[in-house]
Amino acid sequence: MLGTGITVWAAFQNFHQFNIVIALVIATIKATLVVLYFMHARYSPKRTQLVIVCSVFWLAIMLALTLTDYDTRSHETQPGVSRLSEPVPFHFLSV
Amino acid sequence: MHRTGDLYGQFQTLEQQKDSAALGMWVFLVTEVLFFGGLFLTYTINRTAFSTAFGIGSNTLDITLGAGNTVVLIMSSLTMAMAVWSAQVGKKRLVSIFLIATLALGTVFLGVKAVEYKQKFDHHLIPGRGFDMKYHPTHPMAGDDLKELALEKEEVDKAFAVDPDINFHGQLYFSLYFGMTGLHALHMIVGAGLLVWLIKGSFAGRFTPQYNTPVEIVGLYWHFVDIVWIYLFPLLYLIDRHR
Numbered sequence: 558m559l560g561t562g563i564t565v566w567a568a569f570q571n572f573h574q575f576n577i578v579i580a581l582v583i584a585t586i587k588a589t590l591v592v593l594y595f596m597h598a599r600y601s602p603k604r605t606q607l608v609i610v611c612s613v614f615w616l617a618i619m620l621a622l623t624l625t626d627y628d629t630r631s632h633e634t635q636p637g638v639s640r641l642s643e644p645v646p647f648h649f650l651s652v
Numbered sequence: 653m654h655r656t657g658d659l660y661g662q663f664q665t666l667e668q669q670k671d672s673a674a675l676g677m678w679v680f681l682v683t684e685v686l687f688f689g690g691l692f693l694t695y696t697i698n699r700t701a702f703s704t705a706f707g708i709g710s711n712t713l714d715i716t717l718g719a720g721n722t723v724v725l726i727m728s729s730l731t732m733a734m735a736v737w738s739a740q741v742g743k744k745r746l747v748s749i750f751l752i753a754t755l756a757l758g759t760v761f762l763g764v765k766a767v768e769y770k771q772k773f774d775h776h777l778i779p780g781r782g783f784d785m786k787y788h789p790t791h792p793m794a795g796d797d798l799k800e801l802a803l804e805k806e807e808v809d810k811a812f813a814v815d816p817d818i819n820f821h822g823q824l825y826f827s828l829y830f831g832m833t834g835l836h837a838l839h840m841i842v843g844a845g846l847l848v849w850l851i852k853g854s855f856a857g858r859f860t861p862q863y864n865t866p867v868e869i870v871g872l873y874w875h876f877v878d879i880v881w882i883y884l885f886p887l888l889y890l891i892d893r894h895r
Contacts, residue, residue, distance in 0.1 A: 612682035
């Protein structure tokens with residue numbers, strides 16, 4: 558709950574591009590506390606702890622490799638900052 | 653799931669049997685982590701690409717309801733942990749009380765979520781034909797803060813100047829918002845069903861220090877759903893609040 562308070566406070570401060578990093582760090586601390594104490598991971602057998610660590614590891618692989626791929630290809634992003642010579646029209650759910 | 657707590661033939665001790673059940677639940681939760689992880693990944697990529705629209709969309713969410721709901725859900729995780737503890741030390745009455753408290757808090761969370769969804773319908777922020785990011789600030793409704801609305805209108809106009817396609821990109825944000833919170837709410841509903849089943853069992857006095865695996869397993873699931881919300885809240889509600 559204290560963590561929630563800090564999260565909301567931090568969101569209204571201006572740390573420039575670091576806002577998102579700070580929010581995620583607080584969320585991760587909260588999640589870690591829940592896993593360790595509410596979910597008793599600290600007192601679980603080593604085998605269970607291995608499964609938990611693996612899940613975080615696979616998630617990290619999925620995020621890191623996909624984001625690397627997206628970051629190194631050219632896309633139409635915001636109008637005007639397209640890295641393509643001819644912007645691809647965006648037709649998502651056109652009304 | 654075994655309902656009696658008798659030792660099954662393939663296990664040597666009751667403790668081994670219980671650890672195996674918990675391990676099985678953790679393996680399921682790993683698949684859930686990757687399931688939600690895919691959605692978070694989609695969100696991250698689109699937010700990077702359309703940061704203006706995502707920022708405006710995020711700022712239309714009600715931060716008081718969102719933060720309140722976060723507190724409610726963390727409290728429900730606490731009462732769930734207390735129910736597991738009560739079962740382990742054999743306080744049968746407390747198990748029922750804490751399970752009912754958890755169910756009540758979970759229901760409050762879902763109710764608040766319904767109120768938030770209704771607001772989005774009223775404000776023309778449901779992806780589809782009627783979607784219009786400009787609708788809400790230009791059509792004040794009963795109970796709206798006019799000063800806040802003027803600020804929002806200024807913000808939306810500025811955003812349209814930066815990104816003229818903001819009504820398309822905004823739909824992307826709200827699709828992800830409804831997809832992710834909707835899937836989370838679905839998990840909550842499943843969890844509420846499991847809680848009802850546990851409460852019935854606790855009234856029958858089924859959970860003892862020797863046998864409380866169902867309470868513990870559902871507890872793991874409930875805490876996992878809480879963790880998902882711990883990430884959803886800052887990512888959906890708080891990404892663009894600093895001005």
